Amino acid sequence: MSHLLKAKEPFRFYTRLHLSELTGLRATTLVQLVKLIKEVPGSSIYHHTHRFLQQHQFFSPEPPNDFAYWVTEILGEKELGERLASIDIMQFSRIYDLREKIISVIEAYLKEERFAQLKFAREGEEFHFIKSVSFVIPTNYVVDNLADFVEIMKKITFDSIYFHIFEARLRLEKKTNDFSFWIEHSVGDKKLADELTDLDPYTRTLDDLRAAIINIIDKRLFNP
Amino acid sequence: MIRLQEYVPIVGQSVIDDLRLIATRLEGKSIQHINSTSVGGGVAEILNRMVPLLQELGVGTRWDLIKGGEQFFEVTKKFHNALHGYSAEITKKDFEIFLETSQQNINEVDTFGNIVFVHDPQPIALVKKKQGNKWLWRCHIDVSNPDEKVWNFLMEYIVRYDSAVFSAPSFSRRLPIRQFLISPSIDPLSDKNKELPQDIVDAVLSKYKIPQDKPMITQISRFDRLKDPLGVIEAYKEVKKHIDCRLVLAGGGAADDPEGAVIFTQVMEKAKNDKDIHILLLAQNDIEINALQRASTVIIQKSIREGFGLTVAEALWKAKPVVASNVGGIPLQVKHKYSGLLCHSVAGAAFAIKQLLNSPVYAMKLGENGREHIRSNFLITRHLRDYMLLFLSLYHPEDIVHL
Numbered sequence: 001m002s003h004l005l006k007a008k009e010p011f012r013f014y015t016r017l018h019l020s021e022l023t024g025l026r027a028t029t030l031v032q033l034v035k036l037i038k039e040v041p042g043s044s045i046y047h048h049t050h051r052f053l054q055q056h057q058f059f060s061p062e063p064p065n066d067f068a069y070w071v072t073e074i075l076g077e078k079e080l081g082e083r084l085a086s087i088d089i090m091q092f093s094r095i096y097d098l099r100e101k102i103i104s105v106i107e108a109y110l111k112e113e114r115f116a117q118l119k120f121a122r123e124g125e126e127f128h129f130i131k132s133v134s135f136v137i138p139t140n141y142v143v144d145n146l147a148d149f150v151e152i153m154k155k156i157t158f159d160s161i162y163f164h165i166f167e168a169r170l171r172l173e174k175k176t177n178d179f180s181f182w183i184e185h186s187v188g189d190k191k192l193a194d195e196l197t198d199l200d201p202y203t204r205t206l207d208d209l210r211a212a213i214i215n216i217i218d219k220r221l222f223n224p
Numbered sequence: 225m226i227r228l229q230e231y232v233p234i235v236g237q238s239v240i241d242d243l244r245l246i247a248t249r250l251e252g253k254s255i256q257h258i259n260s261t262s263v264g265g266g267v268a269e270i271l272n273r274m275v276p277l278l279q280e281l282g283v284g285t286r287w288d289l290i291k292g293g294e295q296f297f298e299v300t301k302k303f304h305n306a307l308h309g310y311s312a313e314i315t316k317k318d319f320e321i322f323l324e325t326s327q328q329n330i331n332e333v334d335t336f337g338n339i340v341f342v343h344d345p346q347p348i349a350l351v352k353k354k355q356g357n358k359w360l361w362r363c364h365i366d367v368s369n370p371d372e373k374v375w376n377f378l379m380e381y382i383v384r385y386d387s388a389v390f391s392a393p394s395f396s397r398r399l400p401i402r403q404f405l406i407s408p409s410i411d412p413l414s415d416k417n418k419e420l421p422q423d424i425v426d427a428v429l430s431k432y433k434i435p436q437d438k439p440m441i442t443q444i445s446r447f448d449r450l451k452d453p454l455g456v457i458e459a460y461k462e463v464k465k466h467i468d469c470r471l472v473l474a475g476g477g478a479a480d481d482p483e484g485a486v487i488f489t490q491v492m493e494k495a496k497n498d499k500d501i502h503i504l505l506l507a508q509n510d511i512e513i514n515a516l517q518r519a520s521t522v523i524i525q526k527s528i529r530e531g532f533g534l535t536v537a538e539a540l541w542k543a544k545p546v547v548a549s550n551v552g553g554i555p556l557q558v559k560h561k562y563s564g565l566l567c568h569s570v571a572g573a574a575f576a577i578k579q580l581l582n583s584p585v586y587a588m589k590l591g592e593n594g595r596e597h598i599r600s601n602f603l604i605t606r607h608l609r610d611y612m613l614l615f616l617s618l619y620h621p622e623d624i625v626h627l
Contacts, residue, residue: 018613021404022403022404124550125550130393136627137245159242171624
């Protein structure tokens with residue numbers, strides 16, 4: 001019953017709140033879009049590939065990232081939109097690499113589809129670059145075993161789940177999510193940690209993600 | 225007075241806990257809001273609710289007003305229109321009047337706050353008093369296409385602030401200071417948005433002689449060219465060819481607005497031969513607006529321009545399927561095919577309304593998505609959180625702030 005044993009280190013839940021900072025930069029064509037994607041800060045790439053996850057956390061099916069949405073709905077480039085929407089963000093542990101991937105997808109498309117560079121957004125429908133400013137705050141929730149962990153999982157905010165799953169891995173470049181890291185290194189349950197690592201959080205709503213995490217840990221608690 | 229705890233059943237305890245947590249990081253800071261009026265208008269409405277809640281959170285907050293005579297407010301009204309992109313004859317004398325009143329306010333208003341939060345252009349020149357404290361300028365206006373003369377005049381002041389705040393990304397421009405995106409919000413506990421018992425909804429419909437026998441399409445807006453009420457009637461007539469329904473156009477504000485009175489007459493003329501069109505010229509009555517929204521099958525907001533368009537948030541909060549123009553802050557509230565349908569023309573609006581009336585399950589799903597979208601992003605609790613984070617950002621220039 002290792003899962004009921006006290007962990008080597010306690011786990012403190014953090015919350016992460018964000019403020020959207022405007023850059024004043026806007027694109028009306030694909031060529032401008034890719035040029036600005038190369039120039040804007042990483043916090044802007046992060047914003048446009050993750051904003052939907054938080055702002056539309058209940059939508060099912062979930063809308064794609066901002067680049068894919070704009071390319072599809074405003075420029076009418078559905079194929080490029082699909083390619084951008086299906087980038088597997090889980091592959092990347094650095095914003096730098098994700099940015100390079102987005103650039104390469106758009107540039108490859110521009111080479112294939114010469115007419116795509118002639119499309120432009122109408123006035124008022126430009127792509128506006130925004131960046132995320134994150135405020136990371138420790139909460140009062142601290143646990144030292146899996147049973148308590150799962151109880152807290154049921155009541156923490158989406159912001160907190162978001163921080164430990166998405167932000168920790170990609171923006172803070174920790175390579176895995178915080179929950180898996182703690183379960184592997186402090187609880188000592190690598191199998192469970194791997195199960196959580198393998199969850200693809202980008203294809204679920206945050207509500208579903210919470211339920212999936214609780215379900216996996218519950219199974220482990222009741223069928224060790 | 226409404227207490228924070230009353231929002232728990234709506235947003236959850238953890239959201240309120242987060243607000244209390246952030247507030248602790250602002251201990252010892254005093255916030256001073258300054259605008260030009262304590263009643264009427266969206267800014268006053270928001271501050272009336274926001275200031276007591278910030279105080280309850282323990283964030284020292286005060287709200288002060290500037291003074292100005294009739295001439296000053298005539299000039300700032302011209303500024304307002306010019307910033308919205310309307311050509312206005314603004315003379316040298318107008319700028320002199322603005323500068324003169326601004327100087328009187330600079331002499332008289334004590335800007336003691338650790339953070340001075342100035343709303344809109346009227347008090348903008350107060351920033352000349354900046355001395356070591358932090359200053360924010362909150363622009364509530366659509367400045368996506370402003371008159372350059374007025375914008376350049378205001379820029380002299382804007383650049384002295386620490387940060388500026390806009391309501392929609394399209395309102396931002398390249399500025400030498402930080403600028404943030406903070407959307408306005410609705411209060412789910414206000415008369416306009418709180419839950420209403422069915423008998424009140426029925427009584428309001430009965431008062432205005434609106435039978436509940438067929439689907440009801442509604443636009444709530446003052447009778448203003450920019451809200452395109454004539455276009456709404458045209459869209460309804462297109463829909464009516466295929467689906468029997470009613471149209472309700474309800475709003476106020478024609479009396480003191482010469483152009484509004486003309487539009488109202490045109491609307492009445494266009495609607496006169498159709499007994500299923502109900503034109504309601506309402507005095508400010510939030511419960512009645514609430515009831516009309518709740519009684520509607522589809523809510524439309526076919527604006528030509530829009531500052532933010534909070535009537536859309538009000539409709540979505542009531543889980544109503546919405547058809548709205550893709551202008552101003554509306555696309556932030558409606559993601560096409562996810563939380564409503566966006567349109568660009570009368571034909572597009574009519575087509576979207578027909579889709580929603582013919583597909584009630586789809587319409588219901590959009591409405592439900594819309595309600596959750598508003599719950600997460602456009603309620604006053606999110607607005608409070610953003611304002612407190614904004615205050616903290618003044619002391620933290622980095623992108624990832626550990627508090």
